[in-house]
Amino acid sequence: MSGRADNADLGRDGPELKVLVRDLYESYCATLDDGDLNGWPDYFTEDCNYRVQSSENFDLGLPHAPIFCRGKGMLRDRVSASGVMVYEKRRQRRFVTNVRISEYEPVIRASASFLLTECMLDRDPVLAMTGRYIDTLRKDNGRLLLQDRLCVYDNYRIVQNLIYPI
Amino acid sequence: MSGRADNADLGRDGPELKVLVRDLYESYCATLDDGDLNGWPDYFTEDCNYRVQSSENFDLGLPHAPIFCRGKGMLRDRVSASGVMVYEKRRQRRFVTNVRISEYEPVIRASASFLLTECMLDRDPVLAMTGRYIDTLRKDNGRLLLQDRLCVYDNYRIVQNLIYPI
Amino acid sequence: MSGRADNADLGRDGPELKVLVRDLYESYCATLDDGDLNGWPDYFTEDCNYRVQSSENFDLGLPHAPIFCRGKGMLRDRVSASGVMVYEKRRQRRFVTNVRISEYEPVIRASASFLLTECMLDRDPVLAMTGRYIDTLRKDNGRLLLQDRLCVYDNYRIVQNLIYPI
Numbered sequence: 001m002s003g004r005a006d007n008a009d010l011g012r013d014g015p016e017l018k019v020l021v022r023d024l025y026e027s028y029c030a031t032l033d034d035g036d037l038n039g040w041p042d043y044f045t046e047d048c049n050y051r052v053q054s055s056e057n058f059d060l061g062l063p064h065a066p067i068f069c070r071g072k073g074m075l076r077d078r079v080s081a082s083g084v085m086v087y088e089k090r091r092q093r094r095f096v097t098n099v100r101i102s103e104y105e106p107v108i109r110a111s112a113s114f115l116l117t118e119c120m121l122d123r124d125p126v127l128a129m130t131g132r133y134i135d136t137l138r139k140d141n142g143r144l145l146l147q148d149r150l151c152v153y154d155n156y157r158i159v160q161n162l163i164y165p166i
Numbered sequence: 167m168s169g170r171a172d173n174a175d176l177g178r179d180g181p182e183l184k185v186l187v188r189d190l191y192e193s194y195c196a197t198l199d200d201g202d203l204n205g206w207p208d209y210f211t212e213d214c215n216y217r218v219q220s221s222e223n224f225d226l227g228l229p230h231a232p233i234f235c236r237g238k239g240m241l242r243d244r245v246s247a248s249g250v251m252v253y254e255k256r257r258q259r260r261f262v263t264n265v266r267i268s269e270y271e272p273v274i275r276a277s278a279s280f281l282l283t284e285c286m287l288d289r290d291p292v293l294a295m296t297g298r299y300i301d302t303l304r305k306d307n308g309r310l311l312l313q314d315r316l317c318v319y320d321n322y323r324i325v326q327n328l329i330y331p332i
Numbered sequence: 333m334s335g336r337a338d339n340a341d342l343g344r345d346g347p348e349l350k351v352l353v354r355d356l357y358e359s360y361c362a363t364l365d366d367g368d369l370n371g372w373p374d375y376f377t378e379d380c381n382y383r384v385q386s387s388e389n390f391d392l393g394l395p396h397a398p399i400f401c402r403g404k405g406m407l408r409d410r411v412s413a414s415g416v417m418v419y420e421k422r423r424q425r426r427f428v429t430n431v432r433i434s435e436y437e438p439v440i441r442a443s444a445s446f447l448l449t450e451c452m453l454d455r456d457p458v459l460a461m462t463g464r465y466i467d468t469l470r471k472d473n474g475r476l477l478l479q480d481r482l483c484v485y486d487n488y489r490i491v492q493n494l495i496y497p498i
Contacts, residue, residue, distance in 0.1 A: 015351060026266065033298075093297075097428060098362055099358070119296065130457050152450040259463075283447065
């Protein structure tokens, strides 16, 4: 059994799974948009990978990524690090659309488009980043968790700076 | 019965309710994007509250809001006022994502993220506003209506000006 | 039987149809965002119309449209033409929301809002275009196809240039 998205089985399970995945993505964004950084690692499995990478590097298969975390511990470390960093206050908002599921067994492979806006205290809102999430998800006690999240951004450079996770 | 979103009942009623709420939000945006200002008050109950407030004020619990309407009459008044105002022609579009329902009984409490774009006659399109809707909804004759809509914007200031409702 | 969206039947078929139409729109965007121009004509019927038009012209009922293709052959021609054009490399992303169905029989009439972002190699991401799709869709062997797609953009001019389809 292939578990590919073109499998007829997905017609049965697909739409419901898509609703679940979209709910997860929206909840993830809400957590970050609300500034609840401590809640962010909870969306991941213990052995997760989290990377933020440019399209150039992704397309060429190059490994460098401005953020590269292996395991939930590194996510927690990143969160606590942001507590000691000095940076301008900002408000971010994430808009996720185009959720697609390409594989659903044994792991779920999904992707989505994201748009990140950033509002600083003295500037008009900017389009800080656009890109896509390329994910592997796993069910854990009936809950979906991110095992691998790769955020590939379209911009040629980071617009302001990269403090919060994408 | 708590009616909180973590109640198991929401698992049964939740997804359908979410579809209804999202449909309402999309229809609300379409009405405004199409320039049908007169249709806008129809989304509200007679005793509604409608406010547009900055994040700063919202976070500090301060009451000031650039737009503060109590009751459907004030919404209608605002619509007719915009007919005598002098301003540059513009085209707006609202993108709503991240619809979440936190409570569903006795009233429905929901929130969503919005992104507002504005196109003037002689400038490239701008990201005019981003923020969130914080709503209380009520069913009235089988139809969902907004009893309380609070639009909290992320920007530190209104980008061009605030003529149409958000 | 009117087939209008206010028909009670749509309550039965509507939500499912809306999911199908949204899936089609998302898949369409993904194809273009991924740069798969050759896959683009497959979303259309043989006798399709595809137009990109300004709001000004659309509102005044004027026929001029910067892109006007009659029939799938002209779509294919446009795709192959883009292979010989000289232009700056760019990455685009399409965000579609607000899918609405106004008629479902004998053809499906649907509309949606789109937001197009563009990332060049040496500039920060821009909001290249916002607007709406106004579509007529037809079922063909159980698959939805675009028979008529009209992209009406809000901007007063094309921001950079119009190389890829919207």
